[in-house]
Amino acid sequence: MMEDAASARAAKLRALLEHHSHRYYVLDDPEISDAEYDRLFAELVELERKRPDLARPDSPTQRVGARPSAAFAPVVHAQPMLSLANVFSEQELADFDRRVRERLGHDEVIYVAEPKLDGLAVSLRYEGGLLVRAATRGDGTTGEDVTANVRTIRSCPLRLRASKPPRILEVRGEVYLPRDGFLRLNEAQAAQGGKPFANPRNAAAGSLRQLDPAVSAQRPLRLFCYGVGEWSGGAVPSSQERLLAALSDLGLPVNPERRVVKGYTGCLQYYEDLGRRRAQLAYEIDGVVYKVNEVFEQRLLGEVSRSPRWAAAHKFPAEEAVTRVLRIDVQVGRTGALTPVAVLVAVAVGGVMVSHATLHNPDELARKDVRVGDLVRVRRAGDVIPEIVGVVL
Numbered sequence: 001m002m003e004d005a006a007s008a009r010a011a012k013l014r015a016l017l018e019h020h021s022h023r024y025y026v027l028d029d030p031e032i033s034d035a036e037y038d039r040l041f042a043e044l045v046e047l048e049r050k051r052p053d054l055a056r057p058d059s060p061t062q063r064v065g066a067r068p069s070a071a072f073a074p075v076v077h078a079q080p081m082l083s084l085a086n087v088f089s090e091q092e093l094a095d096f097d098r099r100v101r102e103r104l105g106h107d108e109v110i111y112v113a114e115p116k117l118d119g120l121a122v123s124l125r126y127e128g129g130l131l132v133r134a135a136t137r138g139d140g141t142t143g144e145d146v147t148a149n150v151r152t153i154r155s156c157p158l159r160l161r162a163s164k165p166p167r168i169l170e171v172r173g174e175v176y177l178p179r180d181g182f183l184r185l186n187e188a189q190a191a192q193g194g195k196p197f198a199n200p201r202n203a204a205a206g207s208l209r210q211l212d213p214a215v216s217a218q219r220p221l222r223l224f225c226y227g228v229g230e231w232s233g234g235a236v237p238s239s240q241e242r243l244l245a246a247l248s249d250l251g252l253p254v255n256p257e258r259r260v261v262k263g264y265t266g267c268l269q270y271y272e273d274l275g276r277r278r279a280q281l282a283y284e285i286d287g288v289v290y291k292v293n294e295v296f297e298q299r300l301l302g303e304v305s306r307s308p309r310w311a312a313a314h315k316f317p318a319e320e321a322v323t324r325v326l327r328i329d330v331q332v333g334r335t336g337a338l339t340p341v342a343v344l345v346a347v348a349v350g351g352v353m354v355s356h357a358t359l360h361n362p363d364e365l366a367r368k369d370v371r372v373g374d375l376v377r378v379r380r381a382g383d384v385i386p387e388i389v390g391v392v393l
């Protein structure tokens with residue numbers, strides 16, 4: 001890439017990422033999928049790696065997440081809330097496992113594999129066993145105080161079940177809406193003439209950030225805990241497996257799908273098994289998370305700017321959905337190329353509302369024989385624009 005082209009692309013990527021992270025985190029109303037966001041983010045990371053002179057302190061790559069909104073009081077987390085590096089293929093999983101093995105000097109590493117829930121990360125602070133504060137992740141350092149709303153979540157214990165609870169316990173978990181709760185909520189929104197939520201994640205975020213906790217209380221929010229920030233007093237569990245068991249013993253909800261697995265093969269088996277059962281789960285997941293089990297090994301591995309080296313999120317591929325064609329428009333590109341674009345009855349595909357899909361070119365339109373009124377299968381891959389896979393006959 002030419003010098004000025006690279007710097008223009010970096011500026012463009014920063015602007016795009018800022019825009020989409022505002023849509024996602026502040027407005028709870030994304031325009032693109034997580035996969036597309038991740039791809040743009042990865043492109044900027046790579047560009048800044050190749051050309052360090054293009055890196056800027058205000059780049060989205062230089063912070064852990066987006067800014068918290070001002071509506072709720074800021075809460076500084078006792079330990080920062082990190083995010084996860086993504087792997088998108090078996091090769092990238094193999095690379096992750098190899099890096100971990102090389103750094104630890106082991107032939108085989110034991111991991112804990114967990115579903116990656118598509119909800120909202122929260123930190124719950126218990127002092128002397130009592131829930132004193134709940135906060136969103138925010139930018140990873142400072143979140144928003146959502147204590148009043150989290151207290152309405154029935155699966156979230158207000159008091160830990162232990163005669164001698166830890167003096168301080170900051171638990172990390174995911175607040176989510178189960179599928180049936182999401183459907184009920186959107187039916188209710190529609191009945192009141194409101195705008196439906198695009199996906200359970202945004203519905204959960206919107207519900208948790210209600211100024212009136214009474215509204216939150218009406219939403220069937222749930223919680224799964226998957227980690228800790230601070231743990232002071234008492235014996236701190238020495239592995240992820242023991243930690244999850246300990247949290248469960250303290251009365252906190254922990255995902256029953258978690259498994260201890262061995263090496264790359266164990267991770268992949270878990271991923272494939274859960275992928276097959278994904279649609280039967282009561283909640284949406286967008287992938288699985290692998291964590292090095294032993295805490296002392298996690299410490300040896302440490303972290304890089306945004307995420308721990310001892311964990312990775314393995315994303316499931318893009319999803320498909322069926323909807324109806326309302327109209328077919330033809331866009332004329334700068335070079336005069338014609339691109340047929342189908343205007344669709346809006347449908348959620350892998351968590352994002354889709355109302356337009358490309359048919360790439362007139363040949364493709366003819367080959368797929370898509371007509372107004374047809375039911376079509378729409379797919380979002382890594383592409384920015386969703387595409388029509390074919391007509392459903």
Ligand code: IVH
Pocket residue numbers: 081082083084085114115116117118119120121137174226227289308311313
């Ligand atoms: S662990 C140090 N475990 O994914 C690792 N995260 O990009 C911190 N998430 O913000 C996260 N399920 O909202 C972890 N089983 C799980 C998870 C999980 C969902 C979310 C969480 C976090 C994001 C990481």
